[in-house]
Amino acid sequence: MSSVEDAPGEVARRHRQVQLVVSLIYLGIPLVFLALVLWISSRVSPFNWQAGLLPLALLVLGWFLRGKHRYKPQRWAGAGGWFGAITGVFTAFYSIVLDINWLATLFLPAALLGAILGIGLARYAVRVLLDPLIPELADTPYELIFRLRGLRLTTLGIGTTAVTIRGPVLLRTKSGQTPEDLARTYQLSEISGVHDVTLSGAERLKYPISLPFPPIGTAGPAVILQARGEDWVLPTDHGPVITQILNRRKAA
Template sequence: MESRHRRVQRIVAAAYVGIPVLLLVVVAVIASRGKAAAWIGCVVPVAMLVFGFVLRRRHRYQPRWWTGVAGLFGGLTGLMVTLFPLAIGVWWPAVLALPGLIVGLVAGLALARTADRALLVPFDPELAGTPYELVFRLRGIPLATVLVDADKVTIQSHPVPRADHQSRSYPLSTITGTHEFSLMGAERLKFPITVAHATATPGPAVILQANGEDWVLPTNQAGTLIDVLTTRRKP
């Protein structure tokens, strides 16, 4: 587990810090061929680098943020690499701005995906004993997820909830039971959050009992979710 942790954190560092450093090098090389004013362009990658250092410390154990940050940094890098040559009078790379944006975005997303897969595939039961916030997707409900961190479980209908009804959290200490069973696909499910466009699908699910409430969570990783909750509930 320790070797996997080191590998994951190296990839996360490449996304949060490595991308801004790469952009800074490219911008510095371009600026060195122009006037002194062109060095102002270094402000953007330096700002990205500072934010990357700060955010990496906050997000290092939260995979749900890796995709957004890596995609943003990658897209900005692709865009700036094609547009910044205008500062030294070279215009032709600007016609590649849109492809550059797309390529940078895809590269950033691929880097985040690599970190996510390095963490979760194949799933190691020892992950339950780490500080990583583990993400489980709910089947048939677009964007909905179950997040399990060190002391609570959160059910949310959007990656970044904007209202109280889109998210509900339970301290692990309030969970009184977790049970796996199979859905036929015709059941009417009740959720602790407001969900839209939910589609009942057959397959594994988890009954989560907490605070006197029972919720049915359809997920293809039902057994794994129960194992993680059971392990992290132990004192």
């Protein structure tokens, strides 16, 4: 797979914009956190440099996680939410050194606001990457996650070497469930065929992973994925493009 910077113009443009937002999540939020703490510390005497240790630790963690998560859109919202919430709650609490006690009582709204802003940045980055969905994304290292129509909380994940169909996370708490019950992963080399079809909505679809709710038949595009002798019919509004992405990654 070629470097993302060598991809066609539209893909390279999206990549640059997405990575700027990802950097804002993993590095920008901790830097804002550090700046706020240092500004508050500068308003009192003596200067409390120890207060900067937490935002510095968050910045180091963000630098480390950014390298691991930069091509994993499913991780961005969690990082943005946690980083934003930590920034909001600690900054509100720390403002007590300025004798603004009422501001410290707003730590919960501050945490919520920070989480919303962080998650909002993540969702914007995902939207920039995937909207509109184009086949050329197959030539990038991004892990692409799609929700399946009519299968609540079930997703199709397309990585650079494997494909995963994953059921709802809530099933993990049920006793007796094994990883094979909750999700199915195939290496791209194990996929024998990928085709796009159109469903009428009357089909009865069965899945070899556990689902807490029965599938809802819906008319529209779908992807047929064949691997290890199993045939999956995956309803998705992006069926034709996802078929192209899978075939391109399989052939790479």
